[in-house]
Amino acid sequence: MxxxxxxxxxxxxxxxxxxxxxxxxxxxxxxxxxxxxxxxxxxxxxxxxxxxxxxxxxxxxxxxxxxxxxxxxxxxxxAEPAAAADGAPSRALRLHLLGQDRTGMVREVTTALRSQGATIDGLRSWTREAPEGGGMLFEAEAELRLPGDRDEADVRDALETIAQELMVDLELDADD
Missing domain, CATH: 3.30.70.260 (ACT domain)
Known part of the structure; x- marks a missing residue:
């Protein structure tokens, strides 16, 4: 096959x-x-x-x-044959982002994730109108994989810094 x-x-x-x-x-x-x-x-x-x-x-x-x-x-x-696992454990995380739509959001969030060694296994994003004429909202959900030697708290800190700059709600949870 x-x-x-x-x-x-x-x-x-x-x-x-x-x-x-x-x-x-x-x-x-x-x-x-x-x-x-x-x-x-x-x-x-x-x-x-x-x-x-x-x-x-x-x-x-x-x-x-x-x-x-x-x-x-x-x-x-x-497809390339699957690379042999290096034995290093990884953790699955789920990210949810919601805020006013503006350019550069995906770039800034993915750059913060890259800086922490996170891999994006899945990403879905969309825009929708905010209630009561509040403009457009941008929403995204991502499935992430974090190498076992990386601290989830550092990823959370990096994302919270971005969330404050972008003025978005950002949730990061373990993907059970």
Missing amino acids: TTYVLTAIGNDRPGLVAALASAVDEHGGNWVDSQLALLAGKFAGIVQVDLPDDGVEDFLVALAALEDEVGLQVEASA
Whole structure:
């Protein structure tokens, strides 16, 4: 078996996911994991699939045909074998941020996380109108991984400094 990560994008319309799933299934593949979204009228997705080694070439040809068939551009990247764990423990954390929308928020928060050695395993963000005409709010949720040799309190301090500068509510909790 060979593992591929697919990235897909196209103008939203019914049947895009079905066409991609059919291509995977028709070539003996297994749909392992995915994250799919509609953003600004575009369908965008990332999918992990496992394929039998003897079906990979035909599968890649089928993916290229999806652009003409349904308007879905798909790029396939062979996954690297998982790196051997170095034995160092890590802790999972969950981050939630809410505040007035402004440019640079994601950059500042992710820079603070990087300075503490945190890895972002998942990030979802969105904007919405504040109640009673208070402008736009920016909200984000992230799943983080902190190396075992890093102190959660230091991460919290770094984020609280950013929260004060950005005037946002920021929560950091252990992801049980």
